[in-house]
Structures are given as structure tokens and as C-alpha cells.
Amino acid sequence: MDRPLIPNEQNIDIIEFSIKGRVEGQRLDAYLVKRFGDYSRAYLQKLIKSGRVLLDGKSVKASYKIRSGQIARIELPQLEELHLKPEDIPLKIIYEDEDLAAINKQSDLVIHPSRGHLNGTLVNGLLYYFENLSDYTDVYRPGIVHRLDRDTTGILLVAKNNKAHASISEQFENREIHKEYLALAQGNLKLNHNIVDLPLGIDPRNRERVAVRRDGKPSVTEYQVMARYPGYTLV
16 A cells, blocks of 8 residues: 655645636636646645635635636645554553544644654554544544644544544534643633624635634633733633
């Protein structure tokens, strides 16, 4: 079996080309999948949403119907081989049964291989500690149902089989899983309690962050102030 290829965000190719008439009317994402077959549709949709695919110099949606003669410009990360190997990475396993495990993820730990982090990730540690892990959505992200940012600490659920993975994913999708975070926010929040209901998407100025965007995904966060310090608020 050939080793899978994953995008390396550190090495970017700028590709420009003209849309030919025979593909006019196709969805942009569907067209790109046919043209760049080594990339998944989901990944290409991410590139489109983050503004890294332009048609005639403008950002469009994945569902946009392309027209003959348009000039496409794509920031396309180069592909490199993915080598998944078990690594003895310290993991804080706080719960485990035959279906799932709960990991108290430490800071400075990337969840899965990507963006130049091919080793030293949580996935490498999971492969070392667990004999069985799900491959429900991606065989190269075994057990991973949801993610936490690299520097975020907290509980991460890991699926040990595909049935558990499907069930947990459905609960996340239906918002049946309640998540709480303790965060030290920079600045002084005016309200002791508030609900923020604004769409979030990738920050075009810093792709490692998210920002409020009109074309982002719906996101609702409720916060409660726990303590106040000079220049900071614990929520």
C-alpha cells in the first residue's frame, strides 16, 4: 500500500490557470477535486473558505459555479509522505473502557500529524498506548473524534472502535456534549456574564487563529467571570 500524502503548510506552491469552457457550470470544489486528485474535497474546501483560492482575484464559496475564461489562483501546500509510528509520549489517561478513553491533554501537544508536525503528536502516543483505535473517518487520525488546540489543556475523548466513534461524533454534532473551559482572558471584560453568538472562521491574517467572520460557522459561547486581575479576567 502506498504511503498517504498530506499537505505540508510550510511549503506552498502558487498555481494560476484559466478555466476551460468544457467545465463551465461545475461547483468550484468539485472541479478542484478532479484537477487536484491527491487532495481531499474537505481539504480543498478549507482552502476555498480561508481565501486561498481566488477566481479573477476574488474569494468565492465552494459551491460557486465556475465560468469559462476565469483565472484561478491557488495557494496549494505541497504533499509529503505521512509516516505514522507509535511513540512513548506521556499521556494522562483519566478514564478508559472498551469503547473510549478520556485523555487530559497537556499543553504544547499537537493532536495529529499536520502542518510540518509529522511526529510527536497525540496520535503517535495513542498508537503506543492503545491496541485498538477507530478509523471511522480517517485511518491516519486513529481514535481522534474532536480536537483541542496545541497549547490548550483539557479533556479529549478518544474512540477505540468505529461504533463508539460514530456515537460520540453524533453527540458532538447534536450539541449533546457539554464543554466547559477555564480561561485567563487578556483585558477586563465589562460584563460578569454574557453570551457571545457570532460566526467564527479562519482568520485571514493568521491562519493559526479563528476570528469573527460573516461567512463563518455558527458559534455560541456563554461565559461567567470567576475572578478579576489587573489587565486580565478569569472566565
